[in-house]
Amino acid sequence: MFLVEKTHLTSPFKLIAKKPSPIPKGYQLAARSLDEKIIFHLKTLIPPANSSIISLSWMSKAVSFLLTVHVEAQEQISNLRSESEYYQDLYMNYSQKVLDLSNLISSAVQQLVERRLLLILSLRLLNSSGHIPSPEKLKKAKDALIRSVNKTQEISKKKAQRAKDLLEELTFAVNSLPIGKMSSARDLIRRTLHSLGALTVFVAGVLVSVLYGQSDLVEVRVPAEFLWADSVNGFQKQISDLIKPKQASNWLLEVEDTKNRALVVCDVLDEVAVGGHGDGGDKHEVRLEDGVKELGKAVAKFSDGVDELTNGVNGLFSKVLKTRNGVLDGVRKGDW
Numbered sequence: 001m002f003l004v005e006k007t008h009l010t011s012p013f014k015l016i017a018k019k020p021s022p023i024p025k026g027y028q029l030a031a032r033s034l035d036e037k038i039i040f041h042l043k044t045l046i047p048p049a050n051s052s053i054i055s056l057s058w059m060s061k062a063v064s065f066l067l068t069v070h071v072e073a074q075e076q077i078s079n080l081r082s083e084s085e086y087y088q089d090l091y092m093n094y095s096q097k098v099l100d101l102s103n104l105i106s107s108a109v110q111q112l113v114e115r116r117l118l119l120i121l122s123l124r125l126l127n128s129s130g131h132i133p134s135p136e137k138l139k140k141a142k143d144a145l146i147r148s149v150n151k152t153q154e155i156s157k158k159k160a161q162r163a164k165d166l167l168e169e170l171t172f173a174v175n176s177l178p179i180g181k182m183s184s185a186r187d188l189i190r191r192t193l194h195s196l197g198a199l200t201v202f203v204a205g206v207l208v209s210v211l212y213g214q215s216d217l218v219e220v221r222v223p224a225e226f227l228w229a230d231s232v233n234g235f236q237k238q239i240s241d242l243i244k245p246k247q248a249s250n251w252l253l254e255v256e257d258t259k260n261r262a263l264v265v266c267d268v269l270d271e272v273a274v275g276g277h278g279d280g281g282d283k284h285e286v287r288l289e290d291g292v293k294e295l296g297k298a299v300a301k302f303s304d305g306v307d308e309l310t311n312g313v314n315g316l317f318s319k320v321l322k323t324r325n326g327v328l329d330g331v332r333k334g335d336w
Contacts, residue, residue: 027182030076031191035227037072038195041065042231054210054242055253056112056305063312066203067319073192074323080185087189088327090177094197095324097170101204102317104163108211109313111151112255112306118148119258119299126265126292132272132285142269145262160212167208167218171201179225198222202232206239210251215243254302261295 044061077087125141126133133141174197180187201220209217217240222229243251268291272284 027184027188030188031182032227034072034076034192034195038069038199038226038228039231041068042228042235045235053253053256054206054239054251056302056309057254059207059210060305060308060312062203062206063309063316066199067312067316069199070196070316070319070323073196077189077192080189083185083189086186090189090193091324091327093173094170094193095320097166097173098200098204098320099317099324101163101166101170101200101208102313102320104159104166105204105207105211106310106313106317107156107159108208109306109310111211112302113310115148115151115255115258116299116303116306118144118151119262119295119302122148122262122265123292123296123299126288128285128289128292132288135273138269138272142266145266149259149262160208160214163204163208163212164214164216164218167201167205170197170204171218171220174198174201174220179223195226198226198232202236205236209243213251217243254298254305257298258295258302261291261298265291265295 042065044065045058047055047058080087122141122144125137125144132138174194177190177194177197179191179194182188182191198220201218205218205220208214217236219236219240222232265288268284268287272288
């Protein structure tokens with residue numbers, strides 16, 4: 001187990017203490033409305049005060065947050081039909097990068113799914129029902145556990161680099177969108193897509209760094225014109241501080257927990273292999289039963305986290321694809 005100094009996460013929302021300016025009208029009011037919604041939804045991402053490691057649960061909430069923002073942004077832009085072609089050009093480029101990123105993230109999550117299968121296999125082999133399993137089952141169980149521990153080392157470097165490249169391309173595209181004074185529909189479209197792009201880099205950047213084992217988190221600096229700028233910039237700093245000191249296999253709470261539990265069981269299996277079923281058999285049986293029980297709890301929590309993250313990424317992909325197809329179809333039919 002890696003020993004690291006805990007970095008206590010505090011809420012960056014304390015940075016948003018400035019008094020709001022007088023309520024603007026027209027497009028400015030629409031822009032402020034989206035900003036306030038983003039601030040409200042960002043509060044779901046505040047981690048526990050003593051967090052020192054990223055969890056599957058947090059990443060699932062982050063993907064859910066991003067999906068919610070996409071829904072809010074699309075509802076706002078759908079009212080600006082007079083600028084349909086302008087929006088289409090910008091959204092096609094953005095959405096393609098999001099779809100590609102979603103596929104790459106799904107590929108990395110698949111490694112977690114395969115890790116879960118190995119852990120479940122080992123638990124089934126070790127389900128002794130009151131006695132130590134046969135030597136053959138013990139050997140197969142240990143092999144499965146060792147493979148699960150080493151599963152994080154099988155990440156594709158090529159896919160990791162492609163994901164990082166996409167994030168950097170998206171960051172460049174976001175920074176290329178000027179933020180005007182909200183005097184026209186095009187100003188609002190650019191500002192809304194700037195929000196979507198920045199938040200996508202924020203969330204996807206964390207997922208790519210953690211799932212692909214990259215310590216250099218791709219970040220986007222959110223301009224002060226956005227009411228939620230301090231919050232996101234603060235989150236990125238905190239998460240970067242968590243990731244940098246750790247090794248690639250030690251970035252996910254649930255993965256680290258199952259790994260530690262699996263190694264404990266492996267140690268007991270080694271003792272059983274040396275001592276056999278004779279002397280000390282009862283002691284080995286109790287230790288093995290306790291170890292398997294704790295591993296089972298960790299695997300159940302890990303499994304729930306994998307399912308939540310898988311469903312979240314799939315949901316985001318489906319939403320972006322549906323919006324993309326809707327924009328194309330609407331412009332083609334003249335409904336937009």
